[in-house]
Amino acid sequence: SVTLFGVVDASISSYSSTSRDLHGATLLNPFYLNQGSVKVSRRELANSGYNSSRLGFRGTEDLGGGLAASFWLEAPIKNDDGSEGVATFNRRSTVSLSGGFGEVRLGRDYTPTFWNNTVFDPFGTNGVGTNLIQTAAGDFGHPTRASNTIGYFLPPNLGGFYGQLQYGFSEKTKYSPGLATPDVANNSRTGRNIAGRFGYANGPLDVAVAYGSSTVGDQFYVGTTTKINTLNLGASYDFGPVKLFGEVSKSKNKVDYEVTPFAGGRPDVDLTGYLLGVTVPVGAGLIRASYSHVKYDNNAPVVLFAPEVADPKANKLALGYVHNLSKRTALYATIARVSNKNGAALTVGGPAFISNAVFTPKNSTGYDFGIRHAF
């Protein structure tokens, strides 16, 4: 009644990120010597270049009358150096009750908005090919998974329509009366996640919209609550010889004030992005390609006479090939390049850019060449 399953994925991977001196001679500094460029690079035996390495235990019990109980415990593993075994079930850890009404699922699970990022990415958010929407979401604070959640999933028999709702407890201590709240750690709402996803999959078409709101900070006495709200829409269409993918996404880092400050408060920070992708089956193989783009907007107020600060943005091109030796075992190769503008510092992986007063992050390139074995 227990299924043991997993993925062991290892690759030779290389990352190289170049920063450039964008300064030149000016009236004030007529003899400025441009410092050229500086590169950080690393070659590794990496894991999870095509599929995330994992080890899991799952099972389902038929309770009769259409009812079923099931569990899913899945650990991330690091097979390149063996440093992480089944130490946690951080990938997924749930117990469910399902029936004609759908499924109620308790525990740690993926966020609905992450599903759109990964399902509509030809590279499935793994390896150097991971789309920029997902790469940027990590730093921006939008979670891939949420803990302590109650989830509800629509039943599978709705003519192609599917959907889910997710609520994650903040699990913070509350004080009553409120003035008994300690000065420090007065953040009783931080950690809460509310999200949902609704889609339609029928024949070659799959399209879904997702929304998620994560409370990433709050201060009881100051009266502020900081949230990351994300709305995205993804779709794929399988023409047979070619499958197309697309996604648009908008995230907002927003501070809610109980008492609006006189100056209006901190402006929202926006992160928008889109993704276009394609996969082409070739015999036992699959060609994969994607183009993704993100832009940050600090919504900084315009200051008279000061030069407008340009929005950081980046785009990425990824190209890969997967050769299936069997259903469970595949060889793969991926190359990717990120181009950053106006201070964005996104990489394909590996060490962070050198970023200081002299050098500005520019291009990051890398490759994965590996094997994925599932069991």
Add this chain to the structure above:
Amino acid sequence: SVTLFGVVDASISSYSSTSRDLHGATLLNPFYLNQGSVKVSRRELANSGYNSSRLGFRGTEDLGGGLAASFWLEAPIKNDDGSEGVATFNRRSTVSLSGGFGEVRLGRDYTPTFWNNTVFDPFGTNGVGTNLIQTAAGDFGHPTRASNTIGYFLPPNLGGFYGQLQYGFSEKTKYSPGLATPDVANNSRTGRNIAGRFGYANGPLDVAVAYGSSTVGDQFYVGTTTKINTLNLGASYDFGPVKLFGEVSKSKNKVDYEVTPFAGGRPDVDLTGYLLGVTVPVGAGLIRASYSHVKYDNNAPVVLFAPEVADPKANKLALGYVHNLSKRTALYATIARVSNKNGAALTVGGPAFISNAVFTPKNSTGYDFGIRHAF
């Protein structure tokens, strides 16, 4: 030859603990304004509300001639947030050789005294219903499990009599001559556990007595050894429509002096408790209820003219219902309330009481509402 087994138990749980200002106007402070009460509370997705969440591996090999070798490796898991996988085998980790002579078991195992606390508790020491004897034992220092033990179990064919002995090594370095012992960490006996349990189970009756002595501290140069000694007796009787449970327990925190101090040394601290419980099968369900009581006694010497310090004590009422969807899957609900007196601060779970010069811990209430799935 390996059995993979486990429990995934998740519940929506809530805890609420209220402290009260017990001070009033006095001659010295005639205008004292009573501060009323202050409450800490938390709502969670919790684990292990009915049975402890776990994942384990066990097996037995028949060696012929009635002899068998077996192993048992059982990990506690946190399935509500996935933060603990199979990181340790802290629940149990043993290898055994058994035959007509009984069983010799090596490794980490439950203490004999804990068995009485859990076997004769209708709530099995899980969730908000856990009896107060066990709740208090944790803080008092009496262990639920012991590491590095050699255990012996009587064979199962003794007409209902059963029993076990347990010795746990302290695993501390000894120095010879003794004066070579370093000034710090001169605690070569700390960590040792000696315990035993003897019982009789036949038909509807089960009764057992257990004793355990844990060395929780010692100082070579001072010449003191601190032990927690626990003696308890539990019994259950299954009348069919109703099953009754009962336990009495006495623990003592005792300092042994190699040279008795002039003033007689620190008095022992006592913890006594009792438990009454009942379960009532109702179709596929089971009603559970228990009342438990504990009292601390510091055996403080009487001081002339000073008011006697009253002994801290607490009692608890727990009520629950388990609905079995199958042998492996159950829904459950439990509510419980702890009432503290004279400074005792036991809760049903969740955040600790606010306890300071103004507020004294009083009542703690909580509930679990969840699902237990075993595999």
Add this chain to the structure above:
Amino acid sequence: SVTLFGVVDASISSYSSTSRDLHGATLLNPFYLNQGSVKVSRRELANSGYNSSRLGFRGTEDLGGGLAASFWLEAPIKNDDGSEGVATFNRRSTVSLSGGFGEVRLGRDYTPTFWNNTVFDPFGTNGVGTNLIQTAAGDFGHPTRASNTIGYFLPPNLGGFYGQLQYGFSEKTKYSPGLATPDVANNSRTGRNIAGRFGYANGPLDVAVAYGSSTVGDQFYVGTTTKINTLNLGASYDFGPVKLFGEVSKSKNKVDYEVTPFAGGRPDVDLTGYLLGVTVPVGAGLIRASYSHVKYDNNAPVVLFAPEVADPKANKLALGYVHNLSKRTALYATIARVSNKNGAALTVGGPAFISNAVFTPKNSTGYDFGIRHAF
């Protein structure tokens, strides 16, 4: 398609290490009072006295055409106290592709030089009987395993010849231009492992030579690279009633200078050792014995008029008996004694020697008495 396997090995083990005051009355200190000896000892419930306790997952998939994919994830476990479960796969964590060409293996694996240390040791480098070559290798810095490796193994059908090559990435960040390297952590080569092993096994004979070079430190700006290079040769011959084992080993801790210092740089530190062993099958049992010897040589330059510093050295005698209750379950007993000279401080296990201006490490003795159960 997944095999779950493991070993649970527990023993009652005792270690005792005695240091002696080797000073006496001298002209300068005619009334020196010899302090005699001082002993540290410990008794434990230990694990891995005969075979290393472990839990693992492995499997092989036939890909057709002689090709196969396989994985091996093996965790060390601590079953005496349950403190380590499947937290890591530090013992081995690999994915392989194999066929007529041999096997390509990616991940964390044993070093080739360790194979010789363990395969030609009657005690298999476990418990108090572990040979001194392996005991000393640990402190000396030669690794038992290497992470992030690419390994190649010869196919099995070469008439008894076998062999492997191993390359382990350092996985350090490189900076270009090199002057962009930070002052601290300028050690881009540290962590690299290069090794190989080549042998011949046919009928009663098995003989193998192995070489390994591990970069254990480097400083970019100083221009030094520190390596541990090990060469060893082992052999065994099974006469039937008796099986003989032997190994010779030489390790060198060597500093490479980009610019040779005027004084010639730090001399190499050498560690040489040999091992002689024997096993004698006796019914369901096996008698095991070994003698091993190691010597350190600091290659210190001779200083005029100063007394020559004698090379630290140690030898060890180990004797044991294994009684197989079945293929999977065995009882075992081992005793061992290490004799140290000239400041060597090797033990059979347990607490380290007391070593200071007065006391010099001399003898270490110990025993294991336990059970090994494999599944």
